[in-house]
Amino acid sequence: xxxxxxxxxxxxxxxxxxxxxxxxxxxxxxxxxxxxxxxxxxxxxxxxxxxxxxxxxxxxxxxxxxxxxxxxxxxxxxxxxxxxxxxxxxxxxxxxxxxxxxxxxxxxxxxxx
Amino acid sequence: xxxxxxxxxxxxxxxxxxxxxxxxxxxxxxxxxxxxxxxxxxxxxxxxxxxxxxxxxxxxxxxxxxxxxxxxxxxxxxxxxxxxxxxxxxxxxxxxxxxxxxxxxxxxxxxxxx
Numbered sequence: 012x013x014x015x016x017x018x019x020x021x022x023x024x025x026x027x028x029x030x031x032x033x034x035x036x037x038x039x040x041x042x043x044x045x046x047x048x049x050x051x052x053x054x055x056x057x058x059x060x061x062x063x064x065x066x067x068x069x070x071x072x073x074x075x076x077x078x079x080x081x082x083x084x085x086x087x088x089x090x091x092x093x094x095x096x097x098x099x100x101x102x103x104x105x106x107x108x109x110x111x112x113x114x115x116x117x118x119x120x121x122x123x124x
Numbered sequence: 125x126x127x128x129x130x131x132x133x134x135x136x137x138x139x140x141x142x143x144x145x146x147x148x149x150x151x152x153x154x155x156x157x158x159x160x161x162x163x164x165x166x167x168x169x170x171x172x173x174x175x176x177x178x179x180x181x182x183x184x185x186x187x188x189x190x191x192x193x194x195x196x197x198x199x200x201x202x203x204x205x206x207x208x209x210x211x212x213x214x215x216x217x218x219x220x221x222x223x224x225x226x227x228x229x230x231x232x233x234x235x236x237x238x
Contacts, residue, residue: 042223054128054229055167055214062224100167104223110155110216111180112227114167 013037013105017115024091025123031087032118034101038082042104045112046075046086050097058086058099091122126151128217128230136236142203145233149196149217155179156198157227158190161212170213173198174221205237 016035024030034044046058059068064079072089088095098119102112129148137143149156158170169182173192190200196217202209214232218225 045227047229054231055216057226057228060224060226102167107180108223109172109174109179110157110218110221110223110225110227111169111172111182112157113169114159116166 013113015113015115017118021119023121028091029089031085034084036082036103040106041079044084045102047100048097093122093124096122128228130230130233134234137205141205144201147198147215153217153219155218155221157216158200159214207237210237
């Protein structure tokens with residue numbers, strides 16, 4: 012069974028701080044890695060889909076890197092804002108075709124103004 | 125373009141009853157996946173439907189079932205409800221149903237079993 016680990020479990024930062032969190036996964040049989048942001052009372056929102064070793068993706072102040080050989084991905088948020096407060100989830104497909112995703116437990120970010 | 129919709133949004137059922145939840149994907153999307161969210165277990169994959177066929181199934185008992193219609197709308201059914209089935213049920217749709225495909229989630233159905 013694919014095991015997806017995220018750390019830290021929660022994080023509290025001040026507005027303007029930059030922060031990062033980690034998603035760890037088995038390096039064998041890698042197909043893709045998905046990052047989602049889930050704000051309270053909303054639906055999970057796709058941030059990035061990463062497929063290649065060394066991939067770097069960026070959307071505004073949020074960026075992500077991928078290392079498939081060592082089995083980790085980092086999500087970075089530059090200059091955190093209160094609206095960045097959410098749970099950030101990473102997910103990977105198991106070893107089968109289709110859209111099934113195995114999710115980590117997430118990192119909950121709280122940004123104070 | 126309208127997003128993924130789920131009905132009903134909230135539901136209260138009694139242990140032993142059955143329930144049917146509905147998911148309408150984004151127009152043109154062919155794949156629908158279902159997930160269960162509980163505080164202890166996080167988001168867990170239930171099953172995926174693609175072109176009216178169940179393609180994958182998660183590690184849930186047979187009381188959980190689903191189907192997909194020709195217009196890609198999907199329903200999931202839970203029979204003989206147990207207290208532990210209380211959860212947020214999310215569906216997600218994707219265009220091509222591949223592992224790299226971005227998935228779009230609905231708002232969820234909050235099921236409470238008493």
